[in-house]
Amino acid sequence: MMDGAGITTAEDVAVPWTGPGARPPGAIRPLLLGTDLEDYTIAFANGLARHVPVILCVPRRQFEGLADWFGEGVDLRLLDWPRHRSAANLRFLMALRRLIRAERPTVIHLLSNNTLWLNLLAPVLRGTPIVTTVHDVTVHPGDVETARLPDWSTRLMARQACDLVVHGAALRHHAAARFGKREGRVHVLPHPALPRYAELARRAGLRRRPAGFTVLFFGRIYAYKGLDLLMRAEALARGVPDLRVVIAGRGDDPWQFRDLMGDPGRYDIRRRYIPDAEVARLFLDADVVALPYAEASQSGVLHVAATFGIPVIATDVGELGQTVRAAGLGSVVAPGDAPAFARAIARFASDPDLRRVCGGRALAWAEGETEPARVGAEALELYRSIAARAGGGIPPVRHYAAGGTEHGGGIGRCVGYVTAAAAEAGVRHLVTDTRGPRWSPLASPPRLGLAMAAMARDRILAPRRIHHLHLAGRGSTRRKLMLASLARALGVRHIVHLHDYDYAADFAARSPRDQARVRAMFGGADAVIVLGEGDRRLAVTTLGVAPGRVAVLPNAVPDPVPDPVPDPRPDSVPDPGRMEDVPDRRPRLLFLGRLGERKGVPELLEALAGPDMAGLDWTAVLAGDGPVEDYRRRARALGLGERVRMPGWLDADDTAALCRTSDILVLPSHAEGLSMALVEGLAHGLAVVATRVGAHGEVIEDGVTGRVVPVGDAPALGAALADLVRDGAARRALGRNARALFLARFEMTRYMSRLAGIHAAASQPAPRPGTPE
Numbered sequence: 001m002m003d004g005a006g007i008t009t010a011e012d013v014a015v016p017w018t019g020p021g022a023r024p025p026g027a028i029r030p031l032l033l034g035t036d037l038e039d040y041t042i043a044f045a046n047g048l049a050r051h052v053p054v055i056l057c058v059p060r061r062q063f064e065g066l067a068d069w070f071g072e073g074v075d076l077r078l079l080d081w082p083r084h085r086s087a088a089n090l091r092f093l094m095a096l097r098r099l100i101r102a103e104r105p106t107v108i109h110l111l112s113n114n115t116l117w118l119n120l121l122a123p124v125l126r127g128t129p130i131v132t133t134v135h136d137v138t139v140h141p142g143d144v145e146t147a148r149l150p151d152w153s154t155r156l157m158a159r160q161a162c163d164l165v166v167h168g169a170a171l172r173h174h175a176a177a178r179f180g181k182r183e184g185r186v187h188v189l190p191h192p193a194l195p196r197y198a199e200l201a202r203r204a205g206l207r208r209r210p211a212g213f214t215v216l217f218f219g220r221i222y223a224y225k226g227l228d229l230l231m232r233a234e235a236l237a238r239g240v241p242d243l244r245v246v247i248a249g250r251g252d253d254p255w256q257f258r259d260l261m262g263d264p265g266r267y268d269i270r271r272r273y274i275p276d277a278e279v280a281r282l283f284l285d286a287d288v289v290a291l292p293y294a295e296a297s298q299s300g301v302l303h304v305a306a307t308f309g310i311p312v313i314a315t316d317v318g319e320l321g322q323t324v325r326a327a328g329l330g331s332v333v334a335p336g337d338a339p340a341f342a343r344a345i346a347r348f349a350s351d352p353d354l355r356r357v358c359g360g361r362a363l364a365w366a367e368g369e370t371e372p373a374r375v376g377a378e379a380l381e382l383y384r385s386i387a388a389r390a391g392g393g394i395p396p397v398r399h400y401a402a403g404g405t406e407h408g409g410g411i412g413r414c415v416g417y418v419t420a421a422a423a424e425a426g427v428r429h430l431v432t433d434t435r436g437p438r439w440s441p442l443a444s445p446p447r448l449g450l451a452m453a454a455m456a457r458d459r460i461l462a463p464r465r466i467h468h469l470h471l472a473g474r475g476s477t478r479r480k481l482m483l484a485s486l487a488r489a490l491g492v493r494h495i496v497h498l499h500d501y502d503y504a505a506d507f508a509a510r511s512p513r514d515q516a517r518v519r520a521m522f523g524g525a526d527a528v529i530v531l532g533e534g535d536r537r538l539a540v541t542t543l544g545v546a547p548g549r550v551a552v553l554p555n556a557v558p559d560p561v562p563d564p565v566p567d568p569r570p571d572s573v574p575d576p577g578r579m580e581d582v583p584d585r586r587p588r589l590l591f592l593g594r595l596g597e598r599k600g601v602p603e604l605l606e607a608l609a610g611p612d613m614a615g616l617d618w619t620a621v622l623a624g625d626g627p628v629e630d631y632r633r634r635a636r637a638l639g640l641g642e643r644v645r646m647p648g649w650l651d652a653d654d655t656a657a658l659c660r661t662s663d664i665l666v667l668p669s670h671a672e673g674l675s676m677a678l679v680e681g682l683a684h685g686l687a688v689v690a691t692r693v694g695a696h697g698e699v700i701e702d703g704v705t706g707r708v709v710p711v712g713d714a715p716a717l718g719a720a721l722a723d724l725v726r727d728g729a730a731r732r733a734l735g736r737n738a739r740a741l742f743l744a745r746f747e748m749t750r751y752m753s754r755l756a757g758i759h760a761a762a763s764q765p766a767p768r769p770g771t772p773e
Contacts, residue, residue, distance in 0.1 A: 027764075028383050031055040031105035035081070035115055037135070038062055040300060042069050043192040044111060044379070047372025049073030051380050055103055057096070069196055082117075089117040097124060107131060107383040109165075113157040116150070122160040129390045131383075132161035136297045137174045155179060163386055165379075167191040167298050168319030169559070169743040169750075184425040187382055188750045191303055192375040193366035198307040201280040208284050212242030213349040216286035216310075218279070219301050221251030221271065226292035226315065226335070228257050233292070233341035235262030240349045245290075248274050248282055283308045287355060288348045293317050294335055302329070306366035311358035313344045322740030327369070328361040328704035361701070369745070381551075381757025388760035394427055395493075395763040396462060400451055400483055401470040402435035409594065410676040411470050411499050413652060414555055421558065421752045434479050448479055452486050459490045466759050467494040469525075473506030477518065484521040493762050496525040501598070501671040501694055504538050519544050526762040529553050531674040532695025551758050554695065555674045556751035557683050559743075560656060586617045587725050590662035590686070592655060592677035593669075595626035595646070600668030600691065600712070605631070607668075607718035609638035616725045618643065621658060625649040659684035663731060664724050669693050670711050679746050685739035687731045689720050699745075705737045 032054060034041035041063075045056045054074050059081035070076050077099070082088040100108065108125065110118065110132040122130055158164055158179040164186045166172050176183045217230055227247070231254075234245055247254050248270040258264060274282070283289075289305040291314040298319045305312055311330035314320045321332045331347070333340035348355055368374070388394045401408045405416035419429040434451045435444045458465045467487055471480045480496070487494040500506060507518060522528055522543040528550045530536050536552050539545040589608075593599045601622065607613065608620060620643060622631070628648050635644045650658065659665075665681030665688045672678075672694035681688050682699075688706035690696050700706040707720045724731045 028052055028107065028380060028387060029055070029103070029105050030107045030109055030380075030383055031057065031100060031103060032109050032111055033118065034058045034063075034111040035118075036062070037112055037300075038066060039194045039196055039304070040192070041111055042066065042196060043194050043372045044375065045074045046071045047192055047374070047376030048379050049376070050373040051376055055105065057099070084116050090120075093117060093121050097121060100125060100128070106387045109133070109379075109383075110157065110161070113154045113161075115157055116153045119153060119156050119160065122157070129163065129386045130161045131163045131165060131386065132158055133165040133167075134158055134171070134175050134179075135167070137166075137171060137178050162390070163187060163382075165189050165382070168323070169747050170319060170322075171297055172749065183749060184752075186749075187753045188747070189378055189382065190370050190375050190744075191298060191300075192372040193307050193370040194300060194303045195307040195366065195372070197276065197280045197283060197304055200276055201284050201308075204277065204280070206280060206284055210287075211285065212244045213240060214244045214246060214285055214287050215290050215313075215345060216282055216288070217245070217247045217249075217290045217292070218274075218282060218304075219249045219299075221247070221249050221254060223252065224293060224295040225251075226294045227252075227254055228260055229292040229294070229315070229336060229338055229341060230290050231257050231260040231262075232338035233345060234266060235260060236338055236342035237345045237349075238262060240346050243345070243349065244268065246270070246282060246286070248278075279304075283310060286310055288313060288330070288345070290341075291315065291320060292341060293320065296320055298323070303366070303370065306362040306370070309359040309363035311348060311355055311362060313341060313348070315341075322743055325737040326705065326741040326744040327365045328358060328701055328737075329365065330358050330362075361704075378754060378757075381754050381761070383757070384760040385753060385756035388756070388763065394756050395759055396428060396430075396465045397422070397468055397759055398430040398432055398454065398458060398465055399468045399470060400432050400434050400480070402433070402472075402476055402479065403437055404431055404433035407437035408433075410555075411472065413676050414499070415470060416652065417557055417748060418752070418755065421748050425752070427756075434483070435475075439475060448482065452483060455483065455486055455492065456490060459492050463492075464763060465492070466526075466762055467492055468497060468759075469494060470497045470499060472498075472500040473503055476500075477506070481517055481521055484524065485517075488520075488524045493526050495527045495529060495758065495762055496522055497529040498535055498539070499531065499673050501669075501673050503535065504542065507538075507542065525549070527551060527758050529758065531555060532698050534695065534698075535673070551754070553751065553754055553758070554699070554746060555676055555679050556746045556748045557676065557679050558748040560660070560683055586619055587663040587728075587731065588661060589618060589620040589664045589666055589721065589725075590658060590681075591620070591622040591624070591666050592658075592680065593624045593667065593675065595622060595624050595628055595631050598670050599624075600670055600717075601631060602634075603712055603714040603717060604666060604668050605635055605638055605640065605644070606714040607721060608644060609640055610714060610718040612715075612718040612722035613725070616722060618725050620644045621662070622646045623648070623650050623655065623658060655680065656684075659686065662686060663735075664689060664721065666717075666721060667691070667696075668709065668711075668717050669696075672696055674699070679742070682738045682742035682746060685735040685742075687724050687734035688738055689717070689724070699741070704734075705741045706734060 032045055045054055048054050049071050056074050057077045057079055060078040064078055067076060082092050108128050108130045113132045113134050164175055164181055166175050166188060169188055172186045172188050176186045237243060243266055245266050246268045250273055254269050289310050289312045291299055291312055293315050296318045302312060313331045314324045315335040316332050317335050324330055324332050331344040333344055385394060399415050401411055401415045403412050405412045415431055419431055422429040432451045432454050434448050436447045455467055469480045469483055522545050528539050528545050530539055530552055531554055536550050539550045540547050595601045628646050632646050635641055659680060665686040667675055667678055667690045669691055674695040688700060690700055690706060691711045692708050700708055702708040709716045709720050
């Protein structure tokens with residue numbers, strides 16, 4: 001940690017990076033600048049420091065008392081940072097510039113664009129990429145603290161940054177439009193969980209002290225925070241026994257809404273600064289956290305509540321609604337809808353099991369997807385891609401996939417989406433077919449030979465190119481073994497990308513000699529990409545890949561209808577363009593994939609012909625290749641000929657058109673990696689019915705983001721489908737949650753940002769043993 005009056009730096013000259021902390025070639029050294037948002041800054045810096053040493057420069061007056069909360073990997077610089085209106089900022093900026101030049105970071109990341117004077121620093125740091133996080137694209141009504149800064153200063157800081165970070169897909173569209181950025185320069189990172197108060201409660205040995213049913217509103221009290229809605233809801237929740245409403249934070253006086261209160265005696269109002277220990281106590285004792293905002297981009301309070309395992313009731317504004325829906329963190333109501341908010345309070349008050357389930361999901365979310373170290377890993381991938389672009393361009397890439405993009409099934413479709421997205425960003429990705437449309441003993445070996453020749457040619461003509469090997473089991477592994485062996489012999493940078501539905505079984509069935517070759521293929525790759533946590537464990541424990549070289553990167557698809565500006569109306573998750581349920585319209589069920597037993601098509605037909613579906617009005621489309629005519633005959637024999645259509649294999653455009661006119665996606669597979677059909681169903685907001693196979697169990701939560709049925713259980717499948725055919729409201733709710741999940745985790749822009757980081761890391765020389773990063 002740096003201490004002392006002002007900024008202490010080395011001489012204002014470029015110095016070589018030497019000594020025991022030397023930076024190996026290609027290593028990333030981020031420098032973070034934080035001016036506010038203390039808990040966010042702590043969580044983000046600590047999460048990033050789990051992967052790479054971090055320099056963090058922050059104001060002493062705000063962070064000195066929090067220094068003990070930073071981990072060992074954070075080089076904390078406490079600076080005497082002047083306030084906005086002080087002329088001392090000019091001298092401070094000169095010293096800060098000397099510090100930055102002495103440290104020679106590869107990336108500078110401003111953790112907020114709420115800054116005035118740093119606008120003067122940006123032009124003199126043009127040699128170093130600057131990234132800025134935008135938390136709120138526009139100032140919210142009544143936010144007097146942010147409004148103290150002139151609006152042009154926050155806009156200018158965002159415009160001067162080479163790249164922006166936002167914490168939601170809708171915010172990405174909005175930020176790109178407001179700040180004049182290409183969407184490829186606006187990146188989505190998850191907002192990290194904020195665990196400091198939960199950790200404080202643990203360290204202090206605090207225990208919950210229940211006192212009736214407690215609804216907590218915490219944070220700055222401004223007009224847009226919707227206190228009037230909370231009070232109108234409390235007045236309507238007369239039947240909730242022992243209801244207690246705690247309002248804690250600085251800002252406007254909540255008593256101005258006294259006339260809206262049902263019973264002022266229910267309220268515990270603490271309009272003041274809340275010390276840390278008291279914050280921990282408030283969350284520990286709360287039963288549910290209220291986020292009744294009239295307008296918002298996101299909420300740090302949500303990420304505090306999750307670390308305590310507390311459910312929330314949130315309005316559907318900004319990113320809040322889709323975040324709560326996607327992770328199943330609680331209830332979502334329309335902004336201003338006091339009866340709905342009151343019903344949500346009453347439901348949580350009367351159902352402790354619901355509180356427990358939603359609270360468990362919240363804790364799993366805080367310890368999983370939004371855990372600071374996981375967010376830090378994504379941030380590091382982003383820094384690598386930005387640094388590579390600044391240092392001469394992201395490396396060119398050649399993909400190797402059987403059947404190419406046209407005849408490669410789900411893998412080919414995935415590669416097609418990647419190459420199209422890369423082309424939009426001005427980066428050329430080549431695709432080399434290693435097999436041909438189908439395996440042929442005459443045509444396929446020459447195809448593989450041409451692929452190997454392309455790799456050898458690239459070694460001479462394009463030595464920086466990354467060779468991306470897309471791999472499944474069986475024959476795909478045999479082909480990629482040959483390509484990987486050649487890559488190691490030529491010394492080219494290469495990545496192994498595992499897509500298989502059950503690679504553990506495929507590996508176990510191989511001879512010891514083949515297993516050794518497979519381990520050498522995975523172990524010799526510069527990076528390994530897998531689709532889920534199960535395959536990550538397989539890569540590390542069975543295939544011997546170092547944990548730091550395995551990246552979990554679920555499949556993604558482009559947003560079917562990207563919305564350039566978030567819709568401020570209730571239910572503001574962008575409509576993917578499909579038909580809404582209307583009276584008398586028959587729900588359409590959709591299956592996408594190769595028709596066969598592995599995909600569960602026999603039991604799907606049995607379920608559709610079963611008693612649960614017999615008396616209902618519906619149609620179904622089963623789209624895919626395979627023995628289509630055989631299954632058409634089977635459908636006719638089961639009496640389904642009039643209601644089930646099988647058009648064969650469809651291209652991406654026809655598939656998207658079919659999704660837009662469907663309501664339910666059904667995928668009863670016996671084995672999968674992460675089906676592209678599943679992700680496409682989420683993207684189009686379809687209610688998903690699937691089996692818990694491969695990474696699907698990491699994606700679909702039964703009753704929240706879809707329905708899960710046992711493998712091979714036709715009666716259970718029929719019952720689940722019948723429930724959704726009968727219940728349009730449940731079908732639409734699952735569809736909204738599916739769409740929210742897609743935007744949070746599977747949208748193509750975030751995928752490409754992460755993939756570019758993986759490619760950039762693979763293009764760098766490997767660190768010597770014992771050197772950092």
